[in-house]
Amino acid sequence: MPRTRSALPSPAGPVRLTPDARTALRPAAVTVDGGFWHDRRATNAGVSLPQGPDLLESAGNLHNLRLAAGTAEGGFQGAYPFVDTDVYKWLEAASWHLARDTGEESDEALAADVARIIALVAAAQQPDGYLNTWFQLVKGGERYQDLRWGHELYCAGHLIQAAVAHHRSTGRPELLDVARKFADHIDSVFGLPGSGRPLDGIDGHPEVETALVELYRETGERRYLDLAGYFVDRHGHGLLGGEAYCQDRVPLRAATNVEGHAVRQLYLLAAAADLAAETGDAELRAAGERLWHAMTTTKTHLTGGLGAHHDREDFGDPFELPNERAYCETCAAIASVQWSWRMALLTGEARYSDLIERTLYNGFLAGVSLDGERWLYVNPLQVRDGHTDTGGDQSARRTRWFRCACCPPNVMRLLASLEHYLASADEQGLQIHQFVTGRYATDRVRVRAETDYPWHGTIAFTVEESPSDGPWTLSLRIPAWCREFRVRCGEETYDSQADDGWLRLSRTWAPGDRVLLELTMEPRLTAADPRVDAVRGCVAIERGPLVHCLEQVDHPGGGLDDIVLDTSRPLAVKHRPDLLGGVTTVVAAGRRRRLPDRGWWPYSPARGVPAEPEGEPVELTAIPYHVWANREDGSMRVWLPTS
């Protein structure tokens, strides 16, 4: 059951709760105008987003829309039935960016591109609302015959999300009209036996569910919420043959752990959280809490990355968390943020935003290069010495664009809408989930923050607007990684928060009041649960919210796989303005093993293993994981052996 029920309006953003939503928290409005994420978003807005239209043109996505509209000739381009979603996700990303209404000339060009591409989408739609260029062009118009792999509803979902973003950001109806028409078509086709709809089915790739909830939120049409609920609950009943891959092995309400294709699982869970929020469905909420706990305790990499298997992009088994074969698709990190944010709003619990922070700064951000032009689809925690890259989308090397280009525009849309995931409000006041330089606001209060986070742990808050008629609570999430902190608030100092991760400061605030939060940022060594076999005998270096790693390029004279960390020597912090756009590194002491010759067989009697001679000392430079693979190719390690 929700702890509070607020009638505060939700600001524009990917999740706009209805006034009836039964959640603990509601999104607050944030503007980011400086610091770490501002810079990354500037690259997104200045490089990644503007390159979208040309990339979509050269990959054939826009050509397919023209073909479907009958305004071009030729053949379908692209290898997958879901290539339309690259267009939709880019439209969504651009729309969130345009919501900021900067008035800059470049944004006018972007708005023109958006309008042009929306017109292509509208023209490709069939009279009854159906829209999928693959099925219209390649499959001879055959619809809903291959729900397991066809991705038709998945594509509809991304179209709907783009349309909501566009309408919510600009107030313009063009794309929303297209989306509603398609949603109405889907609503006329799918339903339970006896519902009068011809087809009882689900899409193998969940996505339409959470989109339909948002369409309900945008339009007020209850039908869309009901349709989302129907789809969520029809998963797990064998309609697609019962595969975990399609989220069809077990219903969410009965599931005990996340499973199958990671992105599919996470999008479905985000929709379940949305439904719990809008309907008060306690069983769905409990399923979300149960599965989130199972996921974080048994199937989450240190970076927040999710998905252990390349094969079928699967979560894998509990504690199966490989390093070099960590799949950790960039899209899964994004889906994890989407789900966790919905759970944070639903429950008010800080741990969800702890995972969001870890994911944003590590498993997610590694997905895009510093220059905003190259991408990682998978995000391993190790690249071995002697790695032979097999190329393709799942390469451990950054790529300009992918055959399956799901990740790049997904990164763009999360970066463009990032402010939405940073703070919340309830009747008591404002909750700061993530620390940025900018302004956090509810309809009654506004707080300015200045910080060099994550490089430094100090965040200075200044109250800019506050009602004079009584107290309210400024709640600061004290990150789970943080072992010591201090808050100065006027004459008072705090250094411990409630057990639930929130430090709550309740008073009658006045404009100009200041709060200084200081999180200690000592580098630390992290160990894993002993059931994580892949990292037994290893530790990782972390600092603040950042996971660090070694890259070959910083360690000439040998590989990384024979390096041992000396845990008896202290870690040092070294800020390197020259390196990778300016990063703080952690310097550690290690040595290179000198391995005895074992002949042709690498296994030998455990009791007769010759003692290793003391190896050559080597200074280790651990860079933040999110900037790896921005220099020359080479090996990389997050987890370091200690003996």
Next chain:
Amino acid sequence: MPRTRSALPSPAGPVRLTPDARTALRPAAVTVDGGFWHDRRATNAGVSLPQGPDLLESAGNLHNLRLAAGTAEGGFQGAYPFVDTDVYKWLEAASWHLARDTGEESDEALAADVARIIALVAAAQQPDGYLNTWFQLVKGGERYQDLRWGHELYCAGHLIQAAVAHHRSTGRPELLDVARKFADHIDSVFGLPGSGRPLDGIDGHPEVETALVELYRETGERRYLDLAGYFVDRHGHGLLGGEAYCQDRVPLRAATNVEGHAVRQLYLLAAAADLAAETGDAELRAAGERLWHAMTTTKTHLTGGLGAHHDREDFGDPFELPNERAYCETCAAIASVQWSWRMALLTGEARYSDLIERTLYNGFLAGVSLDGERWLYVNPLQVRDGHTDTGGDQSARRTRWFRCACCPPNVMRLLASLEHYLASADEQGLQIHQFVTGRYATDRVRVRAETDYPWHGTIAFTVEESPSDGPWTLSLRIPAWCREFRVRCGEETYDSQADDGWLRLSRTWAPGDRVLLELTMEPRLTAADPRVDAVRGCVAIERGPLVHCLEQVDHPGGGLDDIVLDTSRPLAVKHRPDLLGGVTTVVAAGRRRRLPDRGWWPYSPARGVPAEPEGEPVELTAIPYHVWANREDGSMRVWLPTS
């Protein structure tokens, strides 16, 4: 360069060297008439082989042949272009079995099945020799347009190997005629630019190469050897786009490690060894030696299993040897035996047969159930507690037959021809590579052996025939795993062999002379090279040539992933005639971890990890790996944490 050149004739078997072959050793004739392998081969002959025709019928393979011959109606059955090879491998297996000429009634039925199926194959062949039902039926007869995935030459290879086996075993020409006609067709199509052949190409899946060498050996037609050499050397030049998967990234002569699809790599290397044997090509021999060393030192699992990745069935990177996701395809183990045997003959070095022994008793034999009716395609070294099996061919559960049924008939053909891989001869005498109950013979000497190996380490040899005109050498391979042994030979005792793994006993032998070899079979704990990240902090239990593992069913009251081995307590040997058809187990002491509650996040400060409370003691029963998965489903582990 070869060390000796022998004019001894090679007995029937998969590798029949020509008299001109420049190898150190030549296969000797062995009969197996008791003991471990005799029992397994009896199941192969009595259960697996006779079930083949019905399985090939129900899976549609024989139907496809009838369709191609125009004697049946309907559509192609099967999911892959290489389904014909299931038929060919079964024919090869049955042919090797029939070579033993037992005169038993069941073998007459088998011979009738073989004749019937060969007639189907012959009828399906096209007038110019081409034969592939997929391309004839599904692809409208389009040939050699998809060499990357089409498997046409791969299929030809298995047809040729079956034909050679049939001709060599029975003297009958029917299948050999079909194979020659297809080989002649291929020879008319493929060749270097300027050769007059229309097509310069290779098959994405090597296999035809070693088959063509054997066809040369069987027919004396040099063209086939040359064609094999052409194919081997055209790999690695980008004819198929340069993928490691297709063995097309780098030529063998320049390669520094095995890579890409494991079975493809190993079949190609077997052919390279064949070519080195028949042509004296020193560079190919050196490539084989170099790549074998690289493979064993960096890419071989403890079981002899090969191939780290499910995705693309790839070898993976050096020291990337995961447990639960070990691919270790049964076919790769078979291919490894084929390659290593050719290298053993070429070089005379015992280490190749060390790997063969390890592979046969572990990574290979686990591929078939004790009852001969169910199979494993992949052979992981761990199945986790809470494993969700995704089913399909790559399941960690035994399956009756596969959609891609490459492994079962491959197991059948290796078991049916196993005697071929056990001993060799040279001018000096007889070399015993593997220990079985039966007879080992060259054209001049015969030795009988009795043993309960691998359950006991005693092998009793009796000379049955020996020339009286002078000395010869009985060479015994002392396994690399064996730390102590004793040989009694008449009045003399030996307990050390040459550095090269051979114990050589040279004398003038007389019928009735006895040699008693006693290998100590103490169970032992084995550790891995520290670069094998997957098993850091773990040991494995081995005994003799057998890798052992824990299975859930023997350890009620908890899972396997929280078990820690107590290495301070002795290992005990317990023979269990009641268990799994009679196996020797190793009993060890362990405890179950009691893990502290870490909340929702399984990673924590390395220096602040709470000490684990002493866990509950548990007796561990380690069964031989090759009999795992013959009881109820559950977790399994080879590598055990020690702290």
